[in-house]
Amino acid sequence: MYHTYGNAWGLSPLGFLGIGLIGGLIFIIVFVLKGYALWHAARRSEKWWFIALLVLNTMGILELIYLIAVVGKWHNFKDNGTPPASPTPTPQG
Numbered sequence: 001m002y003h004t005y006g007n008a009w010g011l012s013p014l015g016f017l018g019i020g021l022i023g024g025l026i027f028i029i030v031f032v033l034k035g036y037a038l039w040h041a042a043r044r045s046e047k048w049w050f051i052a053l054l055v056l057n058t059m060g061i062l063e064l065i066y067l068i069a070v071v072g073k074w075h076n077f078k079d080n081g082t083p084p085a086s087p088t089p090t091p092q093g
Helices: 013-043 047-055 061-070
Strands: none
Touching: 013 047, 013 061, 047 061
């Protein structure tokens, strides 16, 4: 009986490596999004958002919804894609 090790489901070992690289990249992106969203929820004292973001694993979808719709993190850009200029401080006195 002939058996090919590492060729399960028609994928070669290099095919599994590709899946692992894509999965690792997705993991890193979701991990960064989750951390950024949790940081914003904690700074804004939004306890229920923090709990939902911490407990639910939605592959970054809930984190993107929170950052775009609630925090409005990507709505502050002008039409040309540059961030708005910060106001200059006025001298006190």
